[in-house]
Amino acid sequence: MTDLITLSDEVAAARAGAQPVVALESTIITHGMPYPRNLATARAVEAAVRAAGAVPATIAVMGGRIHVGLSEAELSHLAQAEDVAKLSRADLAVCLAQGGVGATTVAATMICAARAGIAVFATGGIGGVHKGAEDSFDISADLRELAETPVTVVAAGAKAILDLPKTLEVLETQGVPVIAFGQDGFPAFWSRESGLPAPLRMDTPEAIADAHRMRAALGLPGGQLVANPIPADAEIPASTLAPLIEQAQAQADARGITGKAVTPFLLQRLFELTEGRTLEANIALVLNNARLAARIARALMA
Known part of the structure; x- marks a missing residue:
């Protein structure tokens, strides 16, 4: 699975240093609210995780890879992207195989988080x-x-x-x-x-x-x-x-x-x-x- 996962620099450093990490889904960004409110909310949620002493790892599929933790540029791009697939267990592998862009639901985020060694995930409902x-x-x-x-x-x-x-x-x-x-x-x-x-x-x-x-x-x-x-x-x-x-x-x-x-x-x-x-x-x-x-x-x- 490591061949399919890209960790952000922040998440990679946290994993190497045995620091707590919290997974976050990306459908709240792409399907939950319009731009720019979605981007502001994503930033606020990541900031809330950091303020509480952990590292946020927003998860999405881009270019045929699972991105665990997004850079500011990637987060901004995802918030403005159109026709982003909404990925659950049934869609995740297909999107990866086709090199598509997808936002992870609860189920898909859990799968990706577990593969990346992350044990805790925060979502809405x-x-x-x-x-x-x-x-x-x-x-x-x-x-x-x-x-x-x-x-x-x-x-x-x-x-x-x-x-x-x-x-x-x-x-x-x-x-x-x-x-x-x-x-x-x-x-x-x-x-x-x-x-x-x-x-x-x-x-x-x-x-x-x-x-x-x-x-x-x-x-x-x-x-x-x-x-x-x-x-x-x-x-x-x-x-x-x-x-x-x-x-x-x-x-x-x-x-x-x-x-x-x-x-x-x-x-x-x-x-x-x-x-x-x-x-x-x-x-x-x-x-x-x-x-x-x-x-x-x-x-x-x-």
């Missing part, structure tokens, strides 16, 4: 079981990846547009530890509470790091999902979002939107229906997750 999946079978590859790839993923739960009870059920079936950080309830992305209990609770980065190590000692496959609630001053209550999510989902169904197109459509409609509040909340929770991931990465190196 994971994918999961879509509403109506009993008919569409629309279930994110993120759930399978969490069951197979040994990376601790820090997210604000699963995206609130999903069927959260079914998402938690699949994670349980797959044997994935779902750990709420500092509370008993499972967070719902833009909201601190989903109304669902979290299977596990931990209150310190050190406890999460210990659990990561123990899974490796037991030879258990897969990683951990750390559900980190959005800061209270940035959240949008679930009661406010629920009718808007139903409205957006009905519009998606009426237009026949399916597969990978569903999530970006719903997120865009919610951005419009909340007059931009969901985007501001999204940025706040990603920064919050980056800070916690850095603390966990530091604890793993202790």
Whole structure:
């Protein structure tokens, strides 16, 4: 795999010096928000990781190689690039083989991070079981990846547009530890509470790091999902979002939107229906997750 991976100078130095590193996905840059807000957010998330004592490693595919850590020029180029592929487990190898440019989702970022020896990854929210999946079978590859790839993923739960009870059920079936950080309830992305209990609770980065190590000692496959609630001053209550999510989902169904197109459509409609509040909340929770991931990465190196 080293023949396929290019480490940035900063990440290479951190790996050589046994310093903590946090993986970051790139779809938030290419598919999450428009330029130049996407570039400013990417810089802010990397800065949050550094301020918390770790090295950020934003991951993307460029020129047939996995880039782990992006230079300022590469980050700026990616933020303005058009027709960037959105890569998950099914697309990653094809994009690499064809020498394409791709942004990594949760699943693809986990694969690349593990191959690069990075154990902690910060994102916004994971994918999961879509509403109506009993008919569409629309279930994110993120759930399978969490069951197979040994990376601790820090997210604000699963995206609130999903069927959260079914998402938690699949994670349980797959044997994935779902750990709420500092509370008993499972967070719902833009909201601190989903109304669902979290299977596990931990209150310190050190406890999460210990659990990561123990899974490796037991030879258990897969990683951990750390559900980190959005800061209270940035959240949008679930009661406010629920009718808007139903409205957006009905519009998606009426237009026949399916597969990978569903999530970006719903997120865009919610951005419009909340007059931009969901985007501001999204940025706040990603920064919050980056800070916690850095603390966990530091604890793993202790």
